[in-house]
Amino acid sequence: IAGITQAPTSQILAAGRRMTLRCTQDMRHNAMYWYRQDLGLGLRLIHYSNTAGTTGKGEVPDGYSVSRANTDDFPLTLASAVPSQTSVYFCASSGTGASDTQYFGPGTRLTVL
Amino acid sequence: GQNIDQPTEMTATEGAIVQINCTYQTSGFNGLFWYQQHAGEAPTFLSYNVLDGLEEKGRFSSFLSRSKGYSYLLLKELQMKDSASYLCAVRDSNYQLIWGAGTKLIIKP
Numbered sequence A: 001i002a003g004i005t006q007a008p009t010s011q012i013l014a015a016g017r018r019m020t021l022r023c024t025q026d027m028r029h030n031a032m033y034w035y036r037q038d039l040g041l042g043l044r045l046i047h048y049s050n051t052a053g054t055t056g057k058g059e060v061p062d063g064y065s066v067s068r069a070n071t072d073d074f075p076l077t078l079a080s081a082v083p084s085q086t087s088v089y090f091c092a093s094s095g096t097g098a099s100d101t102q103y104f105g106p107g108t109r110l111t112v113l
Numbered sequence B: 001g002q003n004i005d006q007p008t009e010m011t012a013t014e015g016a017i018v019q020i021n022c023t024y025q026t027s028g029f030n031g032l033f034w035y036q037q038h039a040g041e042a043p044t045f046l047s048y049n050v051l052d053g054l055e056e057k058g059r060f061s062s063f064l065s066r067s068k069g070y071s072y073l074l075l076k077e078l079q080m081k082d083s084a085s086y087l088c089a090v091r092d093s094n095y096q097l098i099w100g101a102g103t104k105l106i107i108k109p
Helices: none
Strands: A004-007 A010-013 A019-025 A031-037 A044-049 A064-066 A076-078 A087-094 A108-112 B003-005 B009-013 B018-025 B032-037 B044-049 B053-057 B060-065 B070-075 B084-091 B097-099 B103-108
Touching: A004 A087, A019 A031, A019 A087, A019 A108, A044 A064, B003 B084, B009 B018, B018 B032, B018 B084, B018 B103, B032 B060, B032 B070, B044 B053, B044 B060, B044 B070, B070 B084
Parallel strands: A010 A108, B009 B103
Antiparallel strands: A004 A019, A019 A076, A031 A044, A031 A087, A064 A076, A087 A108, B003 B018, B018 B070, B032 B044, B032 B084, B053 B060, B060 B070, B084 B097, B084 B103
């Protein structure tokens, strides 16, 4: 693994189903993030984690949950998907300094029908 | 509230220079980032400014004025591969990045 990986690449999901998006990084970054990106809107933070064992809510957390059991993995779960959760989801990681850059995974394109 | 403003779309000619502006109003300021995002791909880091002035990196330069809440990204000697969206983001007092909606740059031959 080099950098950040996300799985799946894309998914079509029926409304009401549960779905977990996976994210793994090998850069030993303490901080990890989940964003959604919708046309015409900036990246919006869903949840974040500053270090293993801690998580926090971002701008649009409703309907999503995360866990951070170790440094490398940061899965995002949709407990009961709704069509408004159709979006492109990006996972990112960084160090925790003010100048530390966020590095992004390739994204997951999710469609909820 | 927090707000980052960028033009939605700009068009420029191959070989020319283009300036993409970004204005911001955020709760606190801990630096401003520019990212490039090609269609269907992830954002990639271009530049970081925390002090006023110009940072130059090859064909790309970024300027910051903290007193005016203003930054710009300057792209010189434009190439077709520079066609992409350019995202401005500010790190706020909570050390979270607040993102603009991005500027789609179209390069014409």
